[in-house]
Amino acid sequence: MNNIHTPHTSDPVRDRVMSTIKKGGTHMRPRWHFVLISVIFAFAAFLVLLLLVYAVSLSMFLLRESGTWFATSFGPRGWITFISSIPLSHVAFIVLFVVIFESLVRRYSLVYRRPLAVSFIIVAGGIVSVGALVAQTSFHDQMASYARTHQLPAPLALPYGPSTRIARPDNLYEGVVISNEDGVLVIEQGDDVSVIKKKEDRVPVAVKSAKIAKIATTTQVDTAPPADKRAQVASTTIAATRNRDTLEKEDINKDRKEEKKEEVETEEEKDGERELRSKKQTRIVIDPRTRLPRGKKFEIGTKVLVEGDRMSTDTVKAFGVRDFDD
């Protein structure tokens, strides 16, 4: 550069800075350094975005599995049920990661030129939309299926375990229509369930067992057997267990895992009294204000979701009924 940069006046700041640069007291960072930082930020933002889409779609999947997702079709009351069922932990996790995402992308003029609330709404809206699209696919169904069959590593299987399951709200009922007459639907709820009542505290421990249920259907045990029936139930259970043992011996080589499960159940039976519960029937009262799908008649065998208030142990006044296929 020769002398073209020699200043005409003495300039202490300029001289000190130029002297530092020339003596090697400071170095210009190479361009790749900034490119790398940009790539790291962009990659981190992308990962957070993926995590957010996954979290939102998982929440939607879990809400759909619990039936709460479909409550929105029952109008404002359904929406209240839906919103109040969303776990706060899910909301907190999603908001936290939206904030992290915002802080990662806030360095870009496209983001900081917009008011924070606007960019937050755009980001949240985009994530919810993409999450809803993912929730529509069979992605989570497959992941849940892999998790059940232990084909996923533990951290990936965790979101599909019982700890993250969203409980169905008390005012939502799911069942299969077994009768539809005079504004009253009768639905059958739940599976046949075997319940072990522990001796010491009498707290029931429910164990769902397909085989026991199969045997129990032949014995027609009531949902809540009275005290005098308990002895009969217990003897039926013992007989059922014996029958089951015979069945297991026959197909012992077919399914070793199931055998282990049965052994655990037999151990439990030693500690307590097994009680069998069959499907529960509930009467659903429909009045003119009940929200129903237009032109829809609920055929026998249709699976339905009902939102309503329980009037008695077996009767529910419906605010909305819709078909439900989970």
Next chain:
Amino acid sequence: MAHERHSVYPGTDMQEKTDEEIALRVQAGEQDAYGDLISRYEAKLMRYARKFLSDKEDATDIVQDIFIKAYENIQSFDATRRFSPWIYRIAHNEFVNALKKKATRRIVFTIDMDTLFPHLASSETADSAALERDMRETLEKHLEGVSMKYREPLVLYYLESLDYKEISEILQIPVSTVGVRLARGRASLQKIAAAQPDKPLYE
């Protein structure tokens, strides 16, 4: 405007060059060209620093640090954009850090409501030359009384002649928020000026 050409090297080719062209030369490895950028911005940054830091020695040291930082990071400057907002952004960060170090109270993270919601009163107003001159005079006299939040946009707009978009880039806030802060800063300044009508221009 910040884009004016006022090289201190009359008769050389550098005075014809824009800041961005000189920055490109520095990026290409011409160390000496950086001296020209320093000369162009030193007075501006010193003036800017003195509006925030009371101690002249502090201001000189910080301006020196700003130029060192700018040199270290000059490869991150995109020469298709304006150089002045880029160097003022570095200056802003340095001043904020210096003020944080000096603060006796711990600075608590808060959300600035001005940047949270969109504002309607945000359009840039074309003040008359006389009005701008009056405003500059009032600023020089009463700036100390204005809170830091409004002081910076006022200084950048009236004293450093940057536009809303450039101030938005420097402070990394929405353009509409710049308008709001300027309006509130002006109102605050006028209030202070009305309360101290006899204060001389320079004390």
